Amino acid sequence: RKEVEQDPGPFNVPEGATVAFNCTYSNSASQSFFWYRQDCRKEPKLLMSVYSSGNEDGRFTAQLNRASQYISLLIRDSKLSDSATYLCVVDSGYSTLTFGKGTMLLVSP
Amino acid sequence: DAGITQSPRYKITETGRQVTLMCHQTWSHSYMFWYRQDLGHGLRLIYYSAAADITDKGEVPDGYVVSRSKTENFPLTLESATRSQTSVYFCASSAGKGNGEQYFGPGTRLTVT
Numbered sequence: 148r149k150e151v152e153q154d155p156g157p158f159n160v161p162e163g164a165t166v167a168f169n170c171t172y173s174n175s176a177s178q179s180f181f182w183y184r185q186d187c188r189k190e191p192k193l194l195m196s197v198y199s200s201g202n203e204d205g206r207f208t209a210q211l212n213r214a215s216q217y218i219s220l221l222i223r224d225s226k227l228s229d230s231a232t233y234l235c236v237v238d239s240g241y242s243t244l245t246f247g248k249g250t251m252l253l254v255s256p
Numbered sequence: 257d258a259g260i261t262q263s264p265r266y267k268i269t270e271t272g273r274q275v276t277l278m279c280h281q282t283w284s285h286s287y288m289f290w291y292r293q294d295l296g297h298g299l300r301l302i303y304y305s306a307a308a309d310i311t312d313k314g315e316v317p318d319g320y321v322v323s324r325s326k327t328e329n330f331p332l333t334l335e336s337a338t339r340s341q342t343s344v345y346f347c348a349s350s351a352g353k354g355n356g357e358q359y360f361g362p363g364t365r366l367t368v369t
Contacts, residue, residue: 181356190346190360191299234299238356242287242306243314248298 150174151247153235159253164225168250170218170235179238180211182220184231185249191234194220225254259283262347262361269337270369277332277364279347287350288330289358290314290322292343299346305330337368 153170160166172180180197195202197209197218208221218235235247260281269275279288290302291314301314303322311322319341321333330349334341344365348358 179356190362191358192360193357196356236356242312243289243301243304244356244358246291246299248296 150245151235151237153247153250155248155250157251157253159255160225161255162225162227164254165221165223166225166252167219167221168233168235168252170220170247170250172216172218172235172237172245174237174239175213175216176239177216177237178240180209180218181236181238181244182207182209182218183234183236183246185234186231191246194233222252225252227254227256230254260347260349260359260361262345262364264364265362266365268367268369271338272336275334275337275366277334277345277347277366279330279332279361281328281330281347281349281359281361283349283351283359284327285349285351285359286327287352287358288324289348289350290320290330290332291346291348292316292341293346293363294343302332302345334366337366339368342366342368 182194183191184194185191197211201210206223210219232249232251234249237245263278289304291299305311305324346363347361350358
């Protein structure tokens with residue numbers, strides 16, 4: 148089983164739509180969780196951390212379910228500029244992060 | 257300018273040649289990382305460093321060598337390039353262990369012919 152799994156997509160949505168991505172992780176000892184965003188041919192950048200109680204940052208909401216070992220990202224009122232690949236990232240408590248392969252989002256006018 | 261830079265941004269080399277990819281950060285971050293990104297594989301860790309003169313292998317270290325004599329620099333050397341090492345290479349840094357915010361450089365696109 149892969150350590151971090153994501154649906155590669157692409158998710159095609161119209162502007163203004165709500166879209167959700169899920170991610171599952173295999174290491175139950177994982178301590179911290181994050182979503183990164185990667186634009187085409189660019190470097191990944193941290194979008195938001197994921198806290199156990201769930202957290203929001205504007206139009207973005209992240210949730211963590213430790214019992215089921217999955218993480219979600221909800222984007223409301225999608226913008227054209229949200230088109231990117233979203234990487235699920237897990238910190239197992241060592242010095243390194245494990246990245247999922249990413250989910251591609253395409254927002255159309 | 258502050259930040260993390262990589263050079264060269266694009267490189268074409270021949271099989272068997274040695275090539276070094278440079279990474280420089282101005283934040284004095286303790287941790288630095290090298291990843292490669294390929295279609296179908298996502299980001300895979302090659303090597304990382306917790307401090308100057310401390311390096312450790314990641315998921316795919318074979319065929320690569322790193323050094324870290326100064327905190328700000330973390331070069332990656334392909335000792336004898338192979339076509340399977342054609343990839344996009346990203347360098348990253350972070351302030352500390354377990355810190356989820358890694359700052360990535362712009363990447364180096366390497367083609368081995």
